[in-house]
Amino acid sequence: MRSRRRWLLIFFALLVVGVAGFFLGQEMGKKVSLPPSPPPPIALPPEAKRAVKLFFATVQADSLKEEVREIPKAASVVEEAREVIAELIKGPAQDLLPTIPVGAELKQLFIDPRGVAYVDFNRELQDRHPGGSAGELLTIYSIVDSLTTNFSEIKRVQILVEGAEIPTLAGHIDTRRPLSPRLSFEGR
């Protein structure tokens, strides 16, 4: 017991000297090298994928139809949701029409505790939107429906442009508040 205590004391003394020396050196020389930028996030195995439903416009522009596509599985819903938007921006593979104007890019995506996804696009989403309420409805709800369908954590979607809420995207649909999914476009 006694020898162990002595050993500990010696260790402690050495430690104190070492630490003091370290600080002294730092104070005198202010020589601290900055570590490189933080390491990249842990990558998941490349084979991990999940199927998602993306909503694109029909050729009659009267409704949205789903296209199933695979995205890499990610560590969080936010990352996967970003991936869904990225796929939506790429447009449909066939038979359907794109809903996101060329040049529009996703800037930020954030999900609040109440299940509202805030999806922030660059200016192009608005500036290059061709207008018309049919086109506007399809753009908005392709985003809203694609997110709410694939992620149970997302209940409603707030579209933002350059970080701010917009009254409307092209002069028709109220986008000041989070929107619920619109799963039917049928007229009567």
Added chain:
Amino acid sequence: MSMAINSRLIGLLAPLLFSLLLVGPASGGTSEFILHLEERKVVLSIYSLGQAEYLPMTQVVEALEGRFIWNKKEKQISLTFAGTSLVLKEGERQLLVGDKAFRLRHPPQVVEGRPLVPLEFLKLALVAKYGEGQITWESRAARVSPAPLRLLRYRSYPDYTRIVLEMTFPLGFSVSEADPRRLILEVKGGRFSPGIQRQEVGDGLVKTIEPKQEPDRAVLYVAIEGKRGPIKTFLLKDPDRIVIDIHRSPDVSAKAAETSPKGTSSRPPPALQPGKDAPSFTSKGLRTIVIDPGHGGKDSGAVGSSGLKEKDVVLDIGLRLKRLIEERLPAKVVMTRSEDVFVPLEERTSMANQTKADFFISIHVNAAPRSRAVGFETFFLSKEPSDNDARASALRENMVVSLEGVSPKEMASLHAILWDLAQTMYIQESSELAEMVQEELDKILKVENRGIKTAPFFVLMGAAMPSVLVETAFISNPEEERKLRDDAYRQRVAEALYVAISRFKARYERRLGMGGGGPTS
């Protein structure tokens, strides 16, 4: 005994070991500080110098979206954002936030030509920018909740102007009305979302609404241009919001009442309305129709492949419709615009409420590029969840005014009944009008009938009357664009809309047991 010494030793050792672990920059150990700024997530790198934790100033500046000034000669480092500046001096522990001085535990340092600031600087900067109440601290993270003041809107009614400030949670506020020309609303701990900006109202009572962000509160300055009467302020729930009603001076209102018979613009359902305050159409028939040609001015709306603009087409159709109604019906028409000018959407509905219009019809032409879409469709607001949130709040606000003097308990149940009734009433009327518009367009135009639909159209929100929006054709379809250039075609569209309106008016009046008032032609 020895156990006690051992644990004491470990107690002494632990902080040392801990600081050793933290120091380790040479070994490359970086840790992170995570900032959740409303919708943004920002990761800052923590560097340990001695016993203190530091962050690169450039990252802090970027995260707070401020301006960074580094006066190398004066060794002064400063961060400036709207309203406030934070000033530091290399190697010194004093921090100036505006004109207040703070003493930091660790001085800022410059390492390898990069300024580093202690972690506590970030905390002070966050408080300076967002206010204490908005920030949740964790050991290596901080969360700034979304701006609690999310939406500012107003609406003009004949007797008053209503200003509504929506919040994500209830905040304390005060209203100062000492100055007859200006009203000041202060919200303690309030922060405006970026979308809240100065609004030009210019309705003869309120001139402008100007938001000003102060470090610890949000202030709204309402400039009054008319002669005002009483001001009523109340707090409503779902969503939480402050409602300010600025009434016109009673003598001014009396004059206004001569030209437009009385009746509350909020227009509660007739069933629960005492006779003399009944909405105008129950006794006089439909008198005022608002025609809203979409877009205008800087907003062209959709543009066809040959260059035809939505704003020009719909203005022409709207003016043709106005002439038809005025020639043939005993009704007044109010145009939200009669020329190529930009009119904000909230102003269009305000105009309709202000003139106590009986119904509202917004005219547009549609677009969906690259599609094969053709034809016409008509929209109204419904009870669908997507339309509901905004409309519910607009109508509930209207209810409050008509229910003053009722006890809170009665109020709650009456409120629910009235709200349901009013909503059902407008939905019913709006859908009937939409149906007639589709039927008449279908008879006159030989193109695809895309049906009646519902969607949360901004211009239909908060209209205290039945309202529809008609998309008369697809300007993105070259064939339909060509037709839209033709005066005769536009006239046919206007005729169809006219017939729908006159049918709606006649049916309405028949149902209310009134004679006459039908088409005179």
